[in-house]
Amino acid sequence: MQNIRKISDSTIRRLSLYYRALSNSEKDGYFTVSSQDLAKKERLTPAQVRKDLSFFGSFGTRGLGYPVKELKEKIGSILGLNRSWNVALIGVGNLGSALASYKEFQKQGFHIKLLFDNDPKKIGSSIDGIPILDIKQIGTQLKQNKIDLVIMTLPGHTAQGVAEEVVRAGVKAILNFAPVSLKVPEDVFLRNENMAIELEYLSFCLKNRNNPGKHA
Amino acid sequence: MQNIRKISDSTIRRLSLYYRALSNSEKDGYFTVSSQDLAKKERLTPAQVRKDLSFFGSFGTRGLGYPVKELKEKIGSILGLNRSWNVALIGVGNLGSALASYKEFQKQGFHIKLLFDNDPKKIGSSIDGIPILDIKQIGTQLKQNKIDLVIMTLPGHTAQGVAEEVVRAGVKAILNFAPVSLKVPEDVFLRNENMAIELEYLSFCLKNRNNPGKHA
Structure with missing residues (x-):
């Protein structure tokens, strides 16, 4: 190789x-x-x-x-799909709830172990057996549960502060759905998921479909 | 060009x-x-x-x-971002609800005009002012509202049948979140969104971070 x-x-x-x-x-x-x-x-x-x-x-x-x-x-x-990864998800709104029960993650070895939110009505309950914890416990819980990877589905204005706590807890990989650019240290891997990108691909195809070629 | x-x-x-x-x-x-x-x-x-x-x-x-x-x-x-596109979303579960109020779509000219579901409790209500219609009305409503693009956030087993109705209504672009491969005619553009892909990128980075180079 x-x-x-x-x-x-x-x-x-x-x-x-x-x-x-x-x-x-x-x-x-x-x-x-x-x-x-x-x-x-x-x-x-x-x-x-x-x-x-x-x-x-x-x-x-x-x-x-x-x-x-x-x-x-x-x-x-x-x-890295021949092993399992411990994942935590922060922000149990509509998108977070959808991802918490997204079966494709588990299939590829990504096991969501913990959910976090700041809503007292959600804390203490669970989704598909995964407990929703208080967001204040991020620091201790991420370490205790040896979380490898964090998915952030938070409102934009809270995302940077939470990302910093995640980094302090030693997590080296973050998948961010919040519509903001997060700043993290160089040794932390960060991906921003923007769901408009696939729509843009389709608008490109629609726009150019009268041109000859593979996109026609 | x-x-x-x-x-x-x-x-x-x-x-x-x-x-x-x-x-x-x-x-x-x-x-x-x-x-x-x-x-x-x-x-x-x-x-x-x-x-x-x-x-x-x-x-x-x-x-x-x-x-x-x-x-x-x-x-x-x-x-194709210098114009606006009429979008409909089918399947108002957690993911569908999250996407219905996802601000990035509107910013790039993708305007969600219609939502569809088969749940009588949801039909007739709305999300951010977008009406939730009966899934049985897809055929007429997509045409009447000149929908360019359809987002499908449905359970896998119902997706193919619904996709066929969407195609019959003349829509030429589908963004599919259902975890199934849809079959559509050659002149219809189809993209499958799989949210595990970005996690796989991160697991690649974590796995290979002890190697020297840009991913280290």
Whole structure:
């Protein structure tokens, strides 16, 4: 395998897509899959697929394709999906509640162990068996429960202060849904989820559909 | 501008990111921005930024950078953000309710005009002034309200049937949050939003953080 530092954000994203496509191929009973198959499923070129997969050593045999199970396991291991991660979610509004019971997280090894809110009516109750704790307990609870990853679904104006508490508790990865740019130290990984981005992709397609080509 | 067909999915995604970064630069009072600035904000290489932007003609002056306002408007126009889109959302559960009041959509020109559900307790009420209609009315209402784009936040087992009704009503773009692969005709643009993907990016970072390089 080449040095992990050479892998771009876009490649990591595509690995997630390949992982899903391979899981589906495995479920459907396929043993091998070609770069053409993978490309078609994800609207990429076969050359792009081959280039991405070449980062991880020589997979596949010309004319035979890639071994589904082996490649899926390899990509899963690269993405860190072959182990389980302890997750906490902060902010149990509509979005937080939806994510707390989102089954796809658990499937990939992301186990939501704790929920936090500041609403006395919510504290002490639970969602799908996951307890809702007082947001004031973040510092102690994140440490005690060895939380790896925090999902923040808070109103924008409270997000920075809470993020700082999360960082102080030693958490190194935050997925932020609040519509603000958070500032965190360099050793903390931060992703901002903006759900308008997929809509923008679709508006691009609608806007350009009278042009010839793959988006037409 | 070169032919739109040469623009890859990843590039369109990055355009959304550049659009956000440029909006922020504009708000902060900057008139020009360098490819280094844009790259740093989005964790890309300056060469990638220049390559992406070169698709859209010659922008920027060597040593002076890109004009913020002009480039933002150009990218906005390419993404179809310089106009408004009529959106309907189907499935007013926790996630649907959260998206119905998600302010980022409106900011980019995506106006949610209608909500649909099959729960008699919800039908007839509204969220932020948007009426919740009976899911049985999809066919007539989508047409009457000239809906361009549909967001589906439904349980998986009902999604395919509803998608077919949406397609019959003439809608050409669907953003699907249901954890199933929908089948739609070739002339309908479909995006599946999977919120586990950003978590997988973070687990990749955590897993590989002891490796040297940009993800360390």
